[in-house]
Amino acid sequence: MIAIARATPENLPFILATERLPGYDALVGRWDEARHREALAAPHFAYFIARRDGAPVGFAILRDWNAPERVTKVQRIAVSDPGAGTGRALLRAVADAAFTETLVHRLWLGVFPDNLRAQRAYAAVGFVPEGIARGSAFFGGLHRDELVMSLIRPDWEAARAASSRAKPAADEGPSAAHPPCRDDPDRLRRGSARGIRATGRRGPRDDLRARLHRLVAAYPDHLTATDGETLTWRDGTRTPTGLRLPERPFDVMLRDATVADMLRQSYWLGPLTVMPPRDHSPGRLRNGEFFNRLYGDCRAAPPPTRPVTWMPRTGSGRGRPQRLSVTTVNDVAGRLERVIEALEGLPARMKAFLVPSSGTLSCRAVADTGLPSMHGTGAAIDLNARNADYWAWARTRSSDVPYRNRIPWEIAECFEAERFAWGGKWYHYDTMHFEYRPELFPA
Structure with missing residues (x-):
């Protein structure tokens, strides 16, 4: 299995060397380092590096990334071990990234008509031959013909849906791995090696029972046991779970979720590999009584919080440190501080997504339901x-x-390491939003 990640300037020696492998002079374009650096820094290019067991094995360059016309070209793709299936796996992962992370409608590439091995690999991913573009490639001082092949979003979505139907539902499934943002070998290696394969399927009743036990284990300071039908709190009181109630339409559960409803949808760890299917929004189904018992009802009294300095080494962008009010319940404040420490180690180009934060504690309602927001607990944060x-x-x-x-x-990934669920994995997405939801994560 390969893992893909966005390339950095540190990957340029590998990219330059791979372009110049023996036999590639007639098949793979090559740029000098200056041109690669210029493209790597340009927003309309996306560079990806592929790794197997931590070692680089290939790269891909996409042009017109996130273009308003929604057409993106696979400018170049090359691997260091041709014939091993790496190119096919890399192209599939890159196509998934393009269709998941952008609104692209058409992904296309050009391949020399005599490069039959590459054509077979591209066809296996779903690319369809469209025809010959005469003299479209200036290569080796000559204008050469190219076979144009493309993959459009409806075909990609249909293939992903067919693949999902063919796979059994599970709480954890494989996906392309990304390097962990923190050095936590047990938790992060597992988390970064799994991704969303959300099929929209719900767990059967026996699976919900297991998830209810996971809920109890996720909040040991508050819950002691469950028999499936009820949750037992540390003060001896019980809360019905709604386990035996039938599953209802998503819109109904969204406004009136039982405890069991909160756990019906699986939260898949790891990078997005497909767009969330309709109404698959694990974490949006919340039972208000449950969270009021955990954190307190902000409408009655402010929750217990302490200040957390957001991105202290990066700065807030406002000339002074940004301090956020975060709940002390379940050590959410401490967990967020560990997230911050990991975020501070990310490349500078990512900091614009982080600062300033758009806030934590706010006793407000969710816009489309009118129900209390997780921000009222102090256990949620919005990025920039x-x-x-x-x-x-x-x-x-x-x-x-x-x-x-x-x-x-x-x-x-840094947030998931501390069991914060990401709103970017919801069908009704909120990509700035993270909330502490340990019950959604595998134990």
Whole structure:
């Protein structure tokens, strides 16, 4: 299995060397280092590096990334071990990234007509031959013909849906891995090696029982046991779970969720590999009574909080440190401080998504339901709203919500390491939003 991540200038020696492997002179374009550095820094290019067991094995360059025309070209793709299936796996992962992270409709590439091995690999990923573009490639001092192949979003979505139907539902599934943002070998290696394969399926009743036990284990300071039908709190009181109630339409559960409803949808760890299917929003289903018992009802009294300095080494962008009020319940404040420490180690180009934060504690309602927001508990945080996306901002005449996300996965990974669920994995996405929800994560 390979893992892909966005390339950095440190990867240029590998990219330059791979372009110049023996036999590639007639098949793979090559640029000098200056041109690569210029493209790597340009927003309309996206560089990806592929690794196997931590070692680089290939790269891909996409041009017209996130273009308003929604057409992106695979400018170049090359691997260090041709014939081993790496190129096919890399192209599939890069295509998933393009369709997941942008609104691209058509992904295309050009391949020399005599490069039959590459054509077979591209076809296996779903690229369809369109025809010959005469003299379109200036290569080796000559204008050469190219076979144009493309993959469009409806075909990609259909293939992903067919693949999901063929796979059993599970709490954890494989996906392309990304390097962990923190050196936590047990937790982060597991988390970064799994991704969203959200099928929209719900767990059967026996699976819900297991998830209820996971809920108890996630909040040991508050809960002691569950028999499936009820939760037992440390003061001896019980809360019904609604386990035996039938599953209801999503819109109904969204406004009136039982404890069991909160756990019906699986939160898949790791980077997004497909867009969340319709109404798959693990974490949006919340039972208000449950969270009021955990954190207190902000409408009756302020929750217990302490100040947390947001990105102290990076700065707030406002000339003074930004201090956020975060709940002390379940050590959420301490967990957020560990997230901050990890975020401070990310590349400088990612800091614009982080600062300033758009806030934590706020006793307000969710815009589309009128129910209390997790921000009222002090256990949620919003990143910089200027560089984030929210489903209500992208409403169209269609009932479908067009997915959009600009938050780099590496940021979300740091939050997931401390069991903060990301709103970017919701069908009704809120990519700036993270909330502490340990019950959604595998034990």
